Amino acid sequence: GTSACANSQFYCANKGHVGQYLPASRVNDGICDCCDGSDEASNPVLANRCKDTCLEAGAAHRAAQAEAIRVAEEGARMKA
Numbered sequence: 530g531t532s533a534c535a536n537s538q539f540y541c542a543n544k545g546h547v548g549q550y551l552p553a554s555r556v557n558d559g560i561c562d563c564c565d566g567s568d569e570a571s572n573p574v575l576a577n578r579c580k581d582t583c584l585e586a587g588a589a590h591r592a593a594q595a596e597a598i599r600v601a602e603e604g605a606r607m608k609a
Contacts, residue, residue, distance in 0.1 A: 546584070547590065557572045561578060566580065
């Protein structure tokens with residue numbers, strides 16, 4: 530972790546996906562928690578392990594959301 534995190538939280542912007550807050554203890558711990566790798570970026574050894582997968586994760590998330598909306602709308606039409 531790092532004491533530089535405000536309120537003991539680290540923010541991952543995760544451009545192309547959904548931003549998220551992590552506990553500061555999960556920063557520079559060797560595990561890529563943010564899809565953009567920003568939680569490991571300040572350690573040069575760890576930074577190269579974390580690839581930016583936000584576009585792929587974002588696309589999968591949006592597809593799942595669209596399917597959930599489709600199912601809900603279909604259910605609402607069936608009830609009407």
